[in-house]
Ligand SMILES: C[S@@+](CC[C@H](N)C(=O)[O-])C[C@H]1O[C@@H](n2cnc3c(N)ncnc32)[C@H](O)[C@@H]1O
C-alpha cells in the first residue's frame with residue numbers, strides 16, 4: 001500500500017484492513033454475548049420450549065428480565081445467530097414468522113447434555129481468568145512467571161488456596177471437558193489400554209478419566225495421583241484408588257502412566273522432570289508393553305488444507321496462549337514433543353488423533 005498518496009485501490013485495501021481489524025478486535029463480543037446467554041439461561045429456555053421460539057415468547061419466558069431491557073434482547077440474539085449459536089426457523093411450513101432454535105454448538109452447552117462443556121467455558125470466561133490477558137504486554141517486559149502472576153502477584157495454584165471457588169470452577173471445567181475426550185478414548189482408542197494390568201493417572205484431577213478407564217477395564221488396577229488437597233476425601237471403587245502427592249518428587253508405578261492435559265501446564269524444563277520420573281516409574285516394571293500414555297494437543301501448524309483444519313489449528317493456538325497466560329505452559333507441535341521424549345530417554349512414540357483438538361500419544365521406554 002502506498003502510504004503517502006492514497007488512490008481508490010488503496011482506500012479499498014484500507015477498508016478491508018479495517019474490517020479485518022474490527023472483526024478480530026470484537027471477537028470478545030461473541031464470547032461475552034454467549035456468556036450473557038448462559039447467565040440468563042436462554043439456551044435451556046429455548047431447548048425446553050421444544051419448537052422454534054419467537055422473540056416475544058423468549059422475552060416472556062425470561063422471568064428475571066427488567067422490562068425496560070426487553071426491547072434489547074433481539075440484539076443479543078442477532079449477534080448469537082451470526083455467531084452460529086442459534087438459528088432462525090419458520091414456526092411451521094406455511095408461517096412467515098420465525099423463531100429461534102439451538103445449533104450443534106449450543107446443544108452441547110445444555111445442562112443435561114452428557115458432553116456439556118459449559119463448566120469449562122464458565123471457567124475460561126470468569127473475570128479472574130480473563131483479567132490476566134490485559135497484562136500480557138506488561139509481562140513481556142517484566143520478570144514474572146506468567147501474566148496471571150503479573151495481575152495477582154501469585155501463581156494460579158497459589159490463588160486456588162485462598163479462593164477454593166475458583167479451584168472448584170476450574171476443576172469442574174476440566175472434569176466436564178474430560179467427558180467427551182474420555183468417552184471417545186475408551187471407545188475408539190481401546191487398543192491403547194488393552195493388556196495393561198495397572199495404570200496410574202498422574203495429575204488425574206478428580207478422576208473423571210480414570211473412572212471411565214476403570215469401568216471399561218474392570219481387571220485393570222487404576223490409581224489417580226494428584227496433589228493432596230485435590231484428592232482429599234475422594235472415594236475410590238473396587239479397581240480405583242486415589243493417592244495424594246507431588247509428581248515432581250515421586251508417584252506410584254504401574255504398567256502404564258497416564259498424563260492427561262498435565263504437560264501442557266508446564267514449560268519444557270518442568271515437562272522434562274515429569275517425563276524423566278515417568279520413564280523411571282515404568283522402567284522399574286519388569287514387563288513388556290509398559291508405556292507412557294499422554295493425552296494432550298499436538299499443534300498442527302502446517303496442515304492448513306481447508307477452512308476446518310485452519311480453524312482447528314487456530315483454536316489450538318488460542319489454548320497455547322491460554323497456557324502461557326495462566327500457567328507458563330504450552331501446547332506443542334510434534335517436533336517439540338519428539339525433542340522432549342528423546343531428552344527424557346524414551347525410545348519411540350506414536351500419535352493418534354482422538355477427537356477435535358486432542359491426540360493420544362503412546363511413548364515407549
Ligand atoms: C490441567 S489439570 C488436568 C487434570 C486431568 N488430568 C484432566 O485431564 O482433567 C492438571 C492437574 O495436575 C495437577 N497437578 C499440578 N501440580 C501437581 C503436582 N506437583 N503433583 C501432582 N499433581 C499436580 C493439578 O492439581 C491438576 O489436577
Ligand SMILES: O=c1cc(-c2ccc(O)cc2)oc2c(O)c(O)ccc12
Pocket residue numbers: 120123124170173174177261264265319326327357
Ligand atoms: O481454563 C482452563 C482450560 C483448560 C483446557 C480446557 C479444554 C482443553 O481442551 C484444554 C485445556 O486447561 C486449563 C489448565 O490446564 C489449567 O492448568 C488451568 C486452566 C485451564
